Amino acid sequence: MAVDAERRTRLVEALKASSHDALICSSASEVLLLTGYWPVMGASVAVFHSDGEVKVVLPEDELEIAQKTSDAKLIAYKPAGLHTLESPLAQLAEKLRSATKELGRARIGVLTKEGMQPATYAVSSQFRSSLLTLLRQMLPQAVFESCDEMIETLKAAKTPKELDVMQTACHVAAVGFAKANACIAAGLRETQVAATVQAAFEETSEALPLQRSYGYFFCMSGPNAAKAAAAYARTRQRVIEQGDLVMIHANTCADGYWTDLTRTFTTGEPSERQKEMFKAIMEARAAGLKAIRPKVLGRDVDTAVRSVMEQHGLGSAFKHAAGHGVGFAAANSNGRPRIHPMSDDVLEVGMTFNLEPAAYFDGYGGVRHCDLVAVTADGSRVMTEF
C-alpha cells in the first residue's frame, strides 16, 4: 500500500504543535485517519507516535483489508475463538501492551468527548471507557489528555489521496441517482424505489477499485419529503402519487469515506410551485459555490445560500444549516467546517462538506439539492457533477 505521506506529515506536525508523544484511538474514523485502514468490527486500536511511526492492533480477520489500505505496522490478534469466552479487549491487551511499551511516561492524546461515528458493519464493538482504563493500568505514569478537538481539525481538510477516494465514492453513488431518475413513477411505494436505486448502486462495477462499497439510499415522497428536514432520512411504505416531489437521499461509503447527497425528482411535469422551488434552490446553490474559497468563514457561505432563499420567500422553509463537514462520516455534529449561521470555521484547501439548500413545507413536500464540495486554492470543486 502506498503511503499517504501528506497525512502522516500533518499528523506529525499536529502532535508536535500539541506536544503529545502519541495518539491512541479505537473509533473507526480515527483509526482510518491515523492508518488508512477502516476497521470493520470496531475492535482495532491505532497507536500513532510523534515521529510518524504508526501501529494498529487489529482482529486477524481484518488483515486482508488492512494490508490493502494501510502501511501501518499491523499487529493481529484473535478477538474470539473456540479457546476462550473472554471479550475482544481482553484478547488484545497483550498486543497493545507491546505496541505501547515505549510510552511509559508519554503524553498521550485520546478521545473522551461525545462524537459521531459511521456504521462500519451491522454490529460493532465499542470499548466505552474500558480501553482508557486498560491503558491507564498499562501505562500508570503516562498522561492521557483529550485530543477530540485536534482530531476534528485534522479530519476537516483531506489529503489529495483522501480526496481521490471521496471522488470515487461520488462516482459510485452517481449510479444510484441515475437509476432514480429512470425509475421514479407514481404508483410505486417508496420502499420499491429505494430498493431499485440501492440495487443499482450495489451492483455497479464502478466500485471495483474499492475494498468496501456500501451505503444507504432513501426515498421520501410527497409529505414525507417535508420530513426530510430531520436529522435522518427514512424510507416508508407510502405509495408515490402523480404530482409528488420525490426526494432521494444517499449516504454511501468508499473504504471509510462517506458521502451525503440528495436529489429531488417529480412525477410528471413539475408544477409552477415546484419549478419555483427548484429555481430558488439552484440559484442558492450557485451563490453558495461562488462564496467558497480559502479563508472564508462557514457562516459567510451559509449567508450566501440563505440570502437567496430569503429573496425567493423561502427563508423560513430552509430549516437547517447550508452544510456541514463530510468525509470521515456522512454527518457529524462536531465535524468541521460547519456551514452554519453561527460558524466561524475558516475554510481551507481540501476541506470537504455538503452544500444543501432546501425548502420544506409540512404536509406538502420538500426539495433539497445536496452536493459534495471540496475547497480548492481558488474556489471550490463540486465532486458530484450529476
Place this chain on the structure above:
Amino acid sequence: MAVDAERRTRLVEALKASSHDALICSSASEVLLLTGYWPVMGASVAVFHSDGEVKVVLPEDELEIAQKTSDAKLIAYKPAGLHTLESPLAQLAEKLRSATKELGRARIGVLTKEGMQPATYAVSSQFRSSLLTLLRQMLPQAVFESCDEMIETLKAAKTPKELDVMQTACHVAAVGFAKANACIAAGLRETQVAATVQAAFEETSEALPLQRSYGYFFCMSGPNAAKAAAAYARTRQRVIEQGDLVMIHANTCADGYWTDLTRTFTTGEPSERQKEMFKAIMEARAAGLKAIRPKVLGRDVDTAVRSVMEQHGLGSAFKHAAGHGVGFAAANSNGRPRIHPMSDDVLEVGMTFNLEPAAYFDGYGGVRHCDLVAVTADGSRVMTEF
C-alpha cells in the same frame, strides 16, 4: 402503544434484586430494552426507575417513531438547529436534569464496559464517557455502578411481545432468501446477487407492520464462502462459477430486533462432496435442536452439534461456536446465551440465539446453515422455517 408489561416487570425485579434505584442508558439497544423505542441517531437517554416509571430524553425528530413503539414518558429536545453550534449532549442536559431530579442520592446502574451495538443509522452519536461525567456533575451524591452484566442477562430472554417482533423480522428476511434461491447463477458477480436479494427484502410488503425494516444481505461464493468463518461477512466482485457453493448471509432488523441468518446454495446440481457437507450440517442442526430446552447449558448444545460434525470428519472444518445470543444485536461477544464449547450459560424460556453448523475449506468454499431459534418450555422453536 401497548405496554410490554412483562418487560417492565422483569426490569423492576432485576433492579430490586440488585438494589439499584434506577438504570440510565444511552446505547441504542439498551434504550430499546428499557423503553421499547429504538433510537435512530444514538442521542437518546433512557431513565428507568425501580418503581417501573420510565422516561426517555430523545431528539424531537424521533418522537414519531417513539410514540408508535413505546409507552415511556417522552421528553423531546432539539439536538441541533440554526440557533446553536453546541453538541447534542449540551442540548439535552437540562431535560436530563429534570428527568433525574429524584435521583439525588440514588444507586444508579450505567454501562461502563466494552460492548457491541448494532448500526442504527449511517452515522450515530456516541457519548463515550461524557454522559457519565455530566451525570456525576448533576447528581454529585448519587452512586454510579456498572450494570453491564445485569443488562446482558436481561437482554437474553425475550418477552412474548419481543419474540413477536423477532418473528416478523424472520418473515421479512425470508423474502430475501426466497429471491436468492431464484436468482443465483454462474456468471453473476457476488455484488449482483447481493443487490438483487437485498432489493427483494427492502421492497417487500411483509415489512408493513414495522416502523423500520432494513439490514444487510451478503453473498460469498466459491473460495470467498470459506472466508465466511470470519467475524463478518463481505460481498466482493467475484464472478460466480459453475459448481460453486454460494453463501447468502443476512443481518436484518425489525424495529431494533436483529436476525443472523445464513443459507448456502449451489450453482447447478451439488457435487458428492457438497452433498456430504450439506448432509452433515443438516444432521448437526437436528442434533442441536434436539438438545435445546430450558436448564441445558450452552456448551451442551455446542457439543451436540460439534459431535455430529466430527462424526462426519468435519470437526476441524467447523471453526466457530455453534451459536450465540441474537436479538438486541445480530451478534455480540457478550451476548447470552453463548452456544460455545466453554459456555456454562443456562438456557431459559424465551432466550433467542442462532444455531449455525458450518464447514469451511480454505480455497474451496464453505457451507453454513444458520437459523434463529427460541427456547420454549419443552424444547425449541425454529423462527426461520424456510
